Amino acid sequence: xxxxxxxxxxxxxxxxxxxxxxxxxxxxxxxxxxxxxxxxxxxxxxxxxxxxxxxxxxxxxxxxxxxxxxxxxxxxxxxxxxxxxxxxxxxxxxxxxxxxxxxxxxxxxxxxxxxxxxxxxxxxxxxxxxxxxxxxxxxxxxxxxxxxxxxxxxxxxxxxxxxxxxxxxxxxxxxxxxxxxxxxxxxxxxxxxxxxxxxxxxxxxxxxxxxxxxxxxxxxxxxxxxxxxxxxxxxxxxxxxxxxxxxxxxxxxx
Amino acid sequence: xxxxxxxxxxxxxxxxxxxxxxxxxxxxxxxxxxxxxxxxxxxxxxxxxxxxxxxxxxxxxxxxxxxxxxxxxxxxxxxxxxxxxxxxxxxxxxxxxxxxxxxxxxxxxxxxxxxxxxxxxxxxxxxxxxxxxxxxxxxxxxxxxxxxxxxxxxxxxxxxxxxxxxxxxxxxxxxxx
Numbered sequence: 040x041x042x043x044x045x046x047x048x049x050x051x052x053x054x055x056x057x058x059x060x061x062x063x064x065x066x067x068x069x070x071x072x073x074x075x076x077x078x079x080x081x082x083x084x085x086x087x088x089x090x091x092x093x094x095x096x097x098x099x100x101x102x103x104x105x106x107x108x109x110x111x112x113x114x115x116x117x118x119x120x121x122x123x124x125x126x127x128x129x130x131x132x133x134x135x136x137x138x139x140x141x142x143x144x145x146x147x148x149x150x151x152x153x154x155x156x157x158x159x160x161x162x163x164x165x166x167x168x169x170x171x172x173x174x175x176x177x178x179x180x181x182x183x184x185x186x187x188x189x190x191x192x193x194x195x196x197x198x199x200x201x202x203x204x205x206x207x208x209x210x211x212x213x214x215x216x217x218x219x220x221x222x223x224x225x226x227x228x229x230x231x232x233x234x235x236x237x238x239x240x241x242x243x244x245x246x247x248x249x250x251x252x253x254x255x256x257x258x259x260x261x262x263x264x265x266x267x268x269x270x271x272x273x274x275x276x277x278x279x280x281x282x283x284x285x286x287x288x289x290x291x292x293x
Numbered sequence: 294x295x296x297x298x299x300x301x302x303x304x305x306x307x308x309x310x311x312x313x314x315x316x317x318x319x320x321x322x323x324x325x326x327x328x329x330x331x332x333x334x335x336x337x338x339x340x341x342x343x344x345x346x347x348x349x350x351x352x353x354x355x356x357x358x359x360x361x362x363x364x365x366x367x368x369x370x371x372x373x374x375x376x377x378x379x380x381x382x383x384x385x386x387x388x389x390x391x392x393x394x395x396x397x398x399x400x401x402x403x404x405x406x407x408x409x410x411x412x413x414x415x416x417x418x419x420x421x422x423x424x425x426x427x428x429x430x431x432x433x434x435x436x437x438x439x440x441x442x443x444x445x446x447x448x449x450x451x452x453x454x455x456x457x458x459x460x461x462x463x464x465x466x467x468x469x470x
Contacts, residue, residue: 048438052412054419083394083441087413090395094308095322099297099329197323 042066042073051080098195143194143220144245148232151212151247154187154202171199173215175272178203181259181281183211196220207290211248211256213263219243235260239267252288259284300332303349306415310350313410314357316399327360328353343421350411350425397447405440412437 042063049055050063067074169188170176178185183203191198197217204210211233219238222245233256236245244267246260262277273281294302307328311321332338332352339345398406411422412433419437423430 043438044442045434045438048441049419049434052419052437054434079445080441083444084413086394087398087409088309090398091309091312091414092318094305095318097304097308097322097325097329099300099333 047073047077048080051077051084143196143216144222144234146193147198147212147214147245148234148247150191150193150200150214151202151210154200154212155210155249172270173199173201175270176201176263176266177272178259178281180273180278180285181255181262182206182285183209183259194220205291209248209251209291211246211251211259214245214247215267216243216245217241237264237267242267248291250291252284255284255288296333296338299338299345300329300349303346304329306346307349307353309414310407310410311353311357313398313406313414314354314403316406324353324357328356331356346417347421347424350415350417351427354407354425393448394444397444400447401440401443404436405443408433408436409440409444 046055046059046063050060050067055063067077176185182205184205185201186204187200187202189200189202191200193214193216199215200212201215202210202212219241220243222236222243231249233248233251233253234245235256236243237260238244244264246256246263248256251259258280262273262281265277266273304325307325308321311324311328312318315321315324328349332349335352339348398409401409407426408422411417411425412419417425419430419433423433426433428436
């Protein structure tokens, strides 16, 4: 009688029919090695569930709309663009508000601060394939070049940071947050900090930067909020507004 | 049962599967979170409990393939639980060093981790596992056997562990009487 390893494992797993089960059981009873091997398989089967860490708290209410901001694959880009388009269809437009809330905002500011204190002019290379839905985002008309991209968690929310640096000292970070948290902050004590946020149905965006002319910052935020609706490149009108607002404003480090 | 409660009942199993795929606790949590959100958004879900579970695990697997697989983490020490597993199921008391077992398990290929997660950790039938992974039942059968064989051999090669009483047969597949 020949018992294959597959059959022996299936026997332990209770996957054999009655006839085969009886046949394997008889073989095991008559063969010490076979019996020992069945014991080994059974021991593994019992032990394996114990090696998995305990399940952490999964907050199902945290975010129930939208995709992860993984941005890693073309399929996700399509899904995210579709989600954004759906948001526009449903809501008519993205909501666009000044932004004021606590921990998440403060964390984002801290992340931006850390980035600005690094040597941001070291030519950090951002791979185009890592940009996902932001591949078409080009702020060169605003005098800003993409300098860094990072995945991060902000107060429990998955997010992506895109940081831009300008030729006149401006440094701004765009946070794309996977979810729709309630935001507020008390950053009025730092008048030099500019911040603006907006939401689609599935994502929250936050733009941060220090020292930028208020009107220029507002135009930049408006352009980015429009971009977040479709992820399409800016049209000529937007490009011109970004360029003129830069030309008309003082440098960020003035 | 409400959609959310049905899902909550499966979270432990989903997390175990996510951990098996990602080999990282934090990443597994995010993976479950993403899969749960996708599941909650679904307009139709299977009514049958078994089919629902298979469907959920397929959702998680799809999320893993779509968004996460390229960003897998290395296993870190925080992923290793400091526990010892004692199995008194058989006549001989067996003590398995769970750290060694976990390392051996996490060293398996993704296919082998996945199949053992479904069958051994989540208790799926071969048919359910086959449906979850979109492979034939026969492939599940052979993959389970091969995964366990590799796991056993890796444990045998571990020196600093109280071993399972494994035999060193080179061919476990065929025994003639």
